[in-house]
Amino acid sequence: MIRRHPSKKVLRAWLDLEDLPDVDEHVLTCERCSDDLEALAGAEADSSIRRALEEVLAPPTGLAERIEQGVVRRLDSRRVFGYVADLFGAGLETSVLLFDQPEDEQ
Numbered sequence: 001m002i003r004r005h006p007s008k009k010v011l012r013a014w015l016d017l018e019d020l021p022d023v024d025e026h027v028l029t030c031e032r033c034s035d036d037l038e039a040l041a042g043a044e045a046d047s048s049i050r051r052a053l054e055e056v057l058a059p060p061t062g063l064a065e066r067i068e069q070g071v072v073r074r075l076d077s078r079r080v081f082g083y084v085a086d087l088f089g090a091g092l093e094t095s096v097l098l099f100d101q102p103e104d105e106q
Helices: 008-015 021-029 031-057 063-099
Strands: none
């Protein structure tokens, strides 16, 4: 049986399921070490959760560049569509001018 409290390093090893029978026995009877273990386990769990969340919620690589390229493509396509619409509109206006007869000529 351990006569003194195990270090935080030993307690972390125990949390990692290393075979430390003396620590098993000590932790069962020592309130201070039990509290230390709870704090260590909580901190490690918080850290693990934080790392997992950062990894899961991180934007994909190159997201900003892909968004920018998509916006540029969309603006370019709208610009081209505007040119095509203007060409058809000009043709329509021209045909109206050419083929529209004044009412007094009818």
